[in-house]
Amino acid sequence: MKPLGTGDPLRLGPYRLLGVLGEGGMGKVYVGQDAVGTVAAVKVLRPELTDEANLARRFVREAQAAAAVTGKGVARVLGTDTEGGRPWIATEFLAGPTLDEAVEAYGPFDEPAVRALAASLAHTLADIHATGLIHRDLKPPNIVLTSSGPRVIDFGIARPEHGLTLTTTGQVPVTPGYGAPEQVLGHRVAAPADVFSLGAVLVHAASGRRAFDGSHIAALQYKVVHDEPDLTGVPDTLRPLIAPLLAKDPAVRPTPAQIAAAFAPPRGAERAWRRGPVSQAIKERESGVHELTTMLDGGVAPGQVSRRRLLTGLAAGGVVLTAGGGAAAAWWPRSPESPTKKTDLFAFPPAVTTPAAHVLNPDNGDMIVGGSPKELWAVHVLAEDTPAPLPVRDVIVFGARGGGIAAHNVVDGKRRWAARDIKATGRYLSLSDRLIAAVDSKGTLRTFVPSTGERRWTADVQAHQLLAADDEAVYLVTKDHRLRAVGRSDAKIRWTTPPLDTPFRKATPPGVVAPGRLVLGTEDGNVLAVDTATGRHAWDLRGQSDTFVRPACYGGTVYLDGKSMTARRATDGKELWTVRRRALAGALEKKKPPFITFGPVTATADALYATNQGYVDDESSLPNKWKPGDGSEAFQLHGSSNIATPVVPQGNGLWMIEGDPWYxxxxxxxxxxxxxxxxxxxxADRQWLVADGNRVFAMNDDSLYALPVF
Known part of the structure; x- marks a missing residue:
C-alpha cells in the first residue's frame, strides 16, 4: 500500500482515507476507516473522467448493481456517492487471497474443496440473478477467499438481464477465456452466461489450468466459441459435473440451483478455507488489516515499528485495481523487543463474522419434523424481566436468571460469558456490532467485547436506561428523568436536557436514531424527538397511543404504531401519511372499543409490516404488509401474531409469534x-422474536429457542 499523495483526498464521505491500495485506468482505490472503526475499500472515479458520460454511467451502474445484491456471498456495499464531484463506492474490506492467488501459491483445490466452492458460488449467482442482474465478469481474480467462504467482487460491467453486451471498436467486453460464447459474439446475455464463467472458474480451481487458452486474444476467443474446453487435470469425478456448465448453447446449461445440488459437498467441506495454507493466509491478512489500520490511525508509536516489512496481499472487497484484479498491501509487525502496548479502551475490537446457519430447504424436508422445524437449540435461563434478546455477531445477549446479563453462542446456545453486576432492565445496546453497552446497578455505563466479555470503556453518567446509539453517542435517560448523550470516542457527556416535561416523563426504550434526531416513545402513548447534536426539542406528538409507542425508522422517515399507523418526517415530524383506526361493524353492539389498533412497525426499504387488532368477535390480530410510500395495504399475512410483538422478516419468510390460546x-x-x-x-406471558445470521430467536418467558430459517 502506498501513502496518500498530494493530489489524494483526505476524506470521502464518512471515510478518513489511510492509503492507496492501487489504481487503474478508471480510478483509485483507497483504504478508508469511518468514525466507528469500520475498514472499507473506497473506489473513486478519476477526476478527469467524471465528465466522460459513458464511464460515469458505468461507475453509477456498478454502485447500483453492487448495492442491489445483499447475499452473504458478495462484498457488502457500505456506502456510495454518485452525485458529487468525486463519485465513490465503499465496500467491506475483504481480508483474503483471490482464487487465482490461492491456486498459484498453493496449487489446485482437492475435490471436496472444489465442490464447496462450486456450491457456494452457485448460491451467490442465484442471489445476483434474483435481483435481475448478470455479473458478466466472474473469474478467479473476482473471487476472494475469506474465513466465511468465497465472496464475489467487482460489479463493474454487471447489467440487468435484458441488457445487451455493449462494445466499442477495439474493446473486448469480457475477460478472455471466462466470458461465455454469447458474450464474445456480442449477443444478448442472460443468467446462463454467468454459469459458463463459473464452469471456467471451477476448471481453474480444480486443475490450475485454464479451460480455454491461446497465444493471443483472438485465438483464445475463437476456442471459446468453437472448441471444447480443456479439462486436463480435472478429477474424473468432477468432469461430468463441470462440463455441462461450459456448453456452447446457453439453453442447456444448468441453473445455479441445479449446480448447488449437483456439487453438494461432503460434510465439513464448506470449512475448506478454515484449515491448511489457505486458512493461514487468510488469518495473516485478517491480522494484517487490524495492524495496518491501527498503525496508520496512530495507535502505534513510530518507535514501535520495525524496519522489517512483511508483505501480504490484502484483497480489496468489491473492487478490481488492475487488469489482474487483486490488490497488494504491506503491514509492519512490532518488534519483539517493543514494550507491550496498553489497550486503547476506545479502539474497536476486530470484527467477528456472524456464523451463518444452514438455510432450510422445505422441499427436502430438511430439519422438518411433522410439518414443523426442529429447533437448533434451546435454553431456559432467561430472567423474568429481561428485555428483548440482542444478537451481536456470534453471541446473543439477554438478562440472565439470577441477575446480570449473559452472552450465549449463537451456534449451539452454550454460555460464553456473563456480567452479574449489570442491571438487565437498564437495557443493552449494540454499538456497531463491535461492542455491547449496558448499565450497572449504580448507573455506570459499561461496554463489553461481545465475543469475549472483555470490558472496555466506562462512564459514570447516572444512567437509568439506555435508549439508542449512533456512530457518535449513546443516548440514555437518567434516574432523574433527563436525557443524556455520552460520546463513544471519549466517554464524556455531550449534553444533558433539563428534566423531561410531564407528558414525556415516562420515556421508555427502545428509541430510534434517524438522521439528526433521537425519537422516543413513552409508556402513556406520547412521542418526543430531540436533536442528537444538542438535545434540544425538535418535535413531539401526543396521544398517539393508549399505551406504549415503539417507533421504527428507515432512512429519514419515522413510523409510529398505536391508534393509527403514521409516517412522519424525522427532521420536523411532518405527517407524510396516516392509516387511521377504523370503525368495525358490530363493535358498538358488543360494547367494545370500535377501532383497530396497530402493533409495532417493522420498516424495510420496500415494505412495512405491522399487526392490527380488532376488538370484535374473536379479537384476532391480523398482520399485514404495507407500502412505505403511502401506507396502502399490500397484502394480509395468513397467520396471526401477538399485537405487542413485531413481524420479523428473515430469509424467505415473515415470522410472527402468537400468544393465547395457540402459543x-x-x-x-x-x-x-x-x-x-x-x-x-x-x-407464556412474555414473548419476542429477533433474527440474525439465518437464525430466528424466539423468547418465550424464561426460554429462548434458536430456529432455522428457510
Missing part, C-alpha cells in the same frame, strides 16, 4: 403471505 411461532411466505409452517411453544 406458536408462525412463518409465512414473504412473497404472498401464504402459510409455511408453525412451531409450537409453551404457554
Amino acid at each position: 406458536t411461532v408462525n412463518v409465512v411466505s414473504a412473497k404472498d403471505g401464504s402459510p409455511v409452517w408453525e412451531y409450537k411453544v409453551g404457554k
Whole structure:
C-alpha cells in the first residue's frame, strides 16, 4: 500500500482515507476507516473522467448493481456517492487471497474443496440473478477467499438481464477465456452466461489450468466459441459435473440451483478455507488489516515499528485495481523487543463474522419434523424481566436468571460469558456490532467485547436506561428523568436536557436514531424527538397511543404504531401519511372499543409490516404488509401474531409469534403471505422474536429457542 499523495483526498464521505491500495485506468482505490472503526475499500472515479458520460454511467451502474445484491456471498456495499464531484463506492474490506492467488501459491483445490466452492458460488449467482442482474465478469481474480467462504467482487460491467453486451471498436467486453460464447459474439446475455464463467472458474480451481487458452486474444476467443474446453487435470469425478456448465448453447446449461445440488459437498467441506495454507493466509491478512489500520490511525508509536516489512496481499472487497484484479498491501509487525502496548479502551475490537446457519430447504424436508422445524437449540435461563434478546455477531445477549446479563453462542446456545453486576432492565445496546453497552446497578455505563466479555470503556453518567446509539453517542435517560448523550470516542457527556416535561416523563426504550434526531416513545402513548447534536426539542406528538409507542425508522422517515399507523418526517415530524383506526361493524353492539389498533412497525426499504387488532368477535390480530410510500395495504399475512410483538422478516419468510390460546411461532411466505409452517411453544406471558445470521430467536418467558430459517 502506498501513502496518500498530494493530489489524494483526505476524506470521502464518512471515510478518513489511510492509503492507496492501487489504481487503474478508471480510478483509485483507497483504504478508508469511518468514525466507528469500520475498514472499507473506497473506489473513486478519476477526476478527469467524471465528465466522460459513458464511464460515469458505468461507475453509477456498478454502485447500483453492487448495492442491489445483499447475499452473504458478495462484498457488502457500505456506502456510495454518485452525485458529487468525486463519485465513490465503499465496500467491506475483504481480508483474503483471490482464487487465482490461492491456486498459484498453493496449487489446485482437492475435490471436496472444489465442490464447496462450486456450491457456494452457485448460491451467490442465484442471489445476483434474483435481483435481475448478470455479473458478466466472474473469474478467479473476482473471487476472494475469506474465513466465511468465497465472496464475489467487482460489479463493474454487471447489467440487468435484458441488457445487451455493449462494445466499442477495439474493446473486448469480457475477460478472455471466462466470458461465455454469447458474450464474445456480442449477443444478448442472460443468467446462463454467468454459469459458463463459473464452469471456467471451477476448471481453474480444480486443475490450475485454464479451460480455454491461446497465444493471443483472438485465438483464445475463437476456442471459446468453437472448441471444447480443456479439462486436463480435472478429477474424473468432477468432469461430468463441470462440463455441462461450459456448453456452447446457453439453453442447456444448468441453473445455479441445479449446480448447488449437483456439487453438494461432503460434510465439513464448506470449512475448506478454515484449515491448511489457505486458512493461514487468510488469518495473516485478517491480522494484517487490524495492524495496518491501527498503525496508520496512530495507535502505534513510530518507535514501535520495525524496519522489517512483511508483505501480504490484502484483497480489496468489491473492487478490481488492475487488469489482474487483486490488490497488494504491506503491514509492519512490532518488534519483539517493543514494550507491550496498553489497550486503547476506545479502539474497536476486530470484527467477528456472524456464523451463518444452514438455510432450510422445505422441499427436502430438511430439519422438518411433522410439518414443523426442529429447533437448533434451546435454553431456559432467561430472567423474568429481561428485555428483548440482542444478537451481536456470534453471541446473543439477554438478562440472565439470577441477575446480570449473559452472552450465549449463537451456534449451539452454550454460555460464553456473563456480567452479574449489570442491571438487565437498564437495557443493552449494540454499538456497531463491535461492542455491547449496558448499565450497572449504580448507573455506570459499561461496554463489553461481545465475543469475549472483555470490558472496555466506562462512564459514570447516572444512567437509568439506555435508549439508542449512533456512530457518535449513546443516548440514555437518567434516574432523574433527563436525557443524556455520552460520546463513544471519549466517554464524556455531550449534553444533558433539563428534566423531561410531564407528558414525556415516562420515556421508555427502545428509541430510534434517524438522521439528526433521537425519537422516543413513552409508556402513556406520547412521542418526543430531540436533536442528537444538542438535545434540544425538535418535535413531539401526543396521544398517539393508549399505551406504549415503539417507533421504527428507515432512512429519514419515522413510523409510529398505536391508534393509527403514521409516517412522519424525522427532521420536523411532518405527517407524510396516516392509516387511521377504523370503525368495525358490530363493535358498538358488543360494547367494545370500535377501532383497530396497530402493533409495532417493522420498516424495510420496500415494505412495512405491522399487526392490527380488532376488538370484535374473536379479537384476532391480523398482520399485514404495507407500502412505505403511502401506507396502502399490500397484502394480509395468513397467520396471526401477538399485537405487542413485531413481524420479523428473515430469509424467505415473515415470522410472527402468537400468544393465547395457540402459543406458536408462525412463518409465512414473504412473497404472498401464504402459510409455511408453525412451531409450537409453551404457554407464556412474555414473548419476542429477533433474527440474525439465518437464525430466528424466539423468547418465550424464561426460554429462548434458536430456529432455522428457510
